[in-house]
Amino acid sequence: MDGLVAFWFVLWLLVGAWSGYTMWQLSGLGDTVTSSGQAIGSAGQALRAVGKVPVVGERPGELGRQVVATGADVADRGQQVKSELRQLSLLLGLAIALAPTTPIAGLYLPLRLARRRETIELRQALVRHGDDPGLERYLAERALHSLSYAEAHRLHEDPVLAVAEGNTRPLADAELARLGLTRSQARS
Secondary structure (H helix, E strand, C coil): CHHHHHHHHHHHHHHHHHHHHHHHHHCHHHHHHHHHHHHHHHHHHHHHHHHCCCCCCCHHHHHHHHHHHHHHHHHHHHHHHHHHHHHHHHHHHHHHHHCCCHHHHHHHHHHHHHHHHHHHHHHHHHHHHCCCHHHHHHHHHHHHHHCCHHHHHHHCCCHHHHHHCCCCHHHHHHHHHHCCCCHHHHHC
16 A cells, blocks of 8 residues: 555656646746847837938837837746746646645555554564463454454454454464564564
């Protein structure tokens, strides 16, 4: 299960990073818009220069001023677009990475940490009280609650009766195995 959760996290982190990177690359359009605005501004400057020629008149100069102003607006907007696309790329990448992973982390991680803590405590109990019949019975009763009936039945014809009669070893070992522990780990 840990491997599956890790795969899920890595998958969505990669998808989020790739999406953010792709969107970041689109921010280059802002530079294109800025360059276009600067080119428009240059054309306006040329028209303004033509308007200074006495024979032509003021109309090209006025048009040149309008074109220069429009070019400056386009160039400014290009920089805004670039900045906004970069912000969007970061937000999009984070949203794609976090949306599917946060609920899993919020549910799985606390359960996983609790199980780890439980396993550590049980390992310590095995080291200190490995031959204690009370611990053996405790493990067997836990097995009755955690194993399916079919699994418990494979270990003993009547698992509840087995615990009542003190035949707890197979069920206790099954519970240890379910938690990833063995009696040999307790001795080492």
